[in-house]
Amino acid sequence: MNLREKIAAAVSLAIILTAAVFWVIQIRGVMEMLKMAYG
Amino acid sequence: MDVMSFFTWLEGSTLGHIAKSYGGVYAVAQTVHLASMALLGGTVLVTDLRLLNVALRDVPSNAVADGAHKWFKVALAIILLSGIFMVAGVAMKAYYNDFYWAKMAALAAGILFVFAVKRPLLKRDHSQIPGWLLKLVAVASITVWFTVAACGRWIGFS
Numbered sequence: 381m382n383l384r385e386k387i388a389a390a391v392s393l394a395i396i397l398t399a400a401v402f403w404v405i406q407i408r409g410v411m412e413m414l415k416m417a418y419g
Numbered sequence: 420m421d422v423m424s425f426f427t428w429l430e431g432s433t434l435g436h437i438a439k440s441y442g443g444v445y446a447v448a449q450t451v452h453l454a455s456m457a458l459l460g461g462t463v464l465v466t467d468l469r470l471l472n473v474a475l476r477d478v479p480s481n482a483v484a485d486g487a488h489k490w491f492k493v494a495l496a497i498i499l500l501s502g503i504f505m506v507a508g509v510a511m512k513a514y515y516n517d518f519y520w521a522k523m524a525a526l527a528a529g530i531l532f533v534f535a536v537k538r539p540l541l542k543r544d545h546s547q548i549p550g551w552l553l554k555l556v557a558v559a560s561i562t563v564w565f566t567v568a569a570c571g572r573w574i575g576f577s
Contacts (some may be wrong), residue, residue: 383426385552391532392552392559399562402521 423514430510438508445508452501456568459494462487463564467557470545480553484541491533516576522570529563 381389420428430433438445466473469483506513513519537556545553 381549381552384540385548387534388556389552391536392555395528395532395559395563396555399566402566 422515426510426514429507432507434504434507435510438504445505448501448504452498452505455494455497455501456571458538459491459498460564462491462494463560466491466541467560470553470557472554480545481541484545488538488541495530513574514575516577518570518573522567522574525563525566527558529567532559532563 430439445557454462465474466484466487469476469478469480475483506519540548540552540556
C-alpha cells in the first residue's frame with residue numbers, strides 16, 4: 381500500500397467511526413426523550 | 420468579526436432581507452437547493468454503489484467515478500450558493516441550532532474527503548487499488564453524505 385492508500389484507509393475509518401458515535405448519541409437522546417414523554 | 424457577529428450581519432444584509440421578505444424567492448431557492456441535493460446524492464450513490472459492486476457492474480468503475488464527479492462539482496456549487504441565500508434568511512435561528520452546526524461539520528468533512536482523499540485516489544486505475552479499500556472509501560462516502568442530508572432535515576425538527 382502506498383501513502384495515498386494508507387491515508388484514504390485511515391480517513392475513511394475515522395469518518396465511519398465518528399459518524400457511528402454521533403448517530404448512537406443522537407438515537408440514545410431520542411429514545412431518552414420518548415421514555416420521558418411516554419414512559 | 421466573530422461567528423455570531425457574522426451571522427447577525429448576514430441576517431441584516433440585503434441577502435437576508437430578500438430571503439425573509441420574499442417567500443416566493445425563498446421557495447425557489449429551497450427547491451433549487453433540494454434538487455441539487457438530489458443530484459449530488461445521485462452522483463455519490465452511483466459512484467459508491469459501483470465501487471461496492473452493487474450497481475452498474477457492466478460499466479468500468481473508473482468511467483462511472485469520472486463521469487459522476489463532474490456533476491458532483493456542479494451540484495455542490497449550486498448547493499453552496501443556494502444554501503448561503505437560505506441561511507441568510509434564518510441566520511440567527513441557524514446559529515443557535517446544534518444540527519445546523521452538525522450539518523456544517525459533516526459538509527466540511529465531506530468536501531475535504533472528496534477533494535483531498537477520494538478523488539485523488541479514484542483518479543488512478545481502480546484495478547491497481549485494493550478492492551477492500553475501494554469499498555471502505557465508498558462506505559465512508561455514503562456515511563458522510565447521509566449525515567449531511569439527515570442533519571439538514573433534522574434542523575427543521577429541532
